[in-house]
Ligand SMILES: [Mg+2]
């Protein structure tokens with residue numbers, strides 16, 4: 001059995017990106033995000049977040065803060081019966097020269113191994129070109145989330161046309 005997955009960037013894709021988001025008071029879902037994730041989940045996709053959090057390396061907040069925020073995000077998404085399976089976090093800044101920071105596909109490849117993911121049946125969504133490049137580098141069909149082409153826009157398009 002293989003698993004299809006929707007990989008997601010976090011800030012600017014699911015929740016509003018205020019820049020170095022970690023405070024629980026800054027947790028605000030983007031319009032349609034909960035509904036979009038529900039639609040994917042109802043159609044058999046597991047939801048996995050891959051997120052660059054360079055604010056940790058820069059000392060703006062800690063990994064614990066980031067995990068608390070992620071847990072709060074999952075609680076918030078619970079209102080839609082949506083559950084994020086796992087959060088993969090790159091804690092590094094570009095100058096750390098790590099191997100995991102997007103556009104590197106390392107976090108996605110790690111998830112693919114762990115969950116026996118069917119790459120050809122999976123998608124990635126993000127609001128930056130580095131997200132799309134990350135997905136493409138892992139061989140996953142990847143799409144840019146914008147104000148006009150929101151996560152819900154893509155969910156409606158992909159679920160209705162190709163599934
Ligand atoms: Mg983003």
Ligand SMILES: [Zn+2]
Nearest residue numbers: 090098100101
């Ligand atoms: Zn990293």
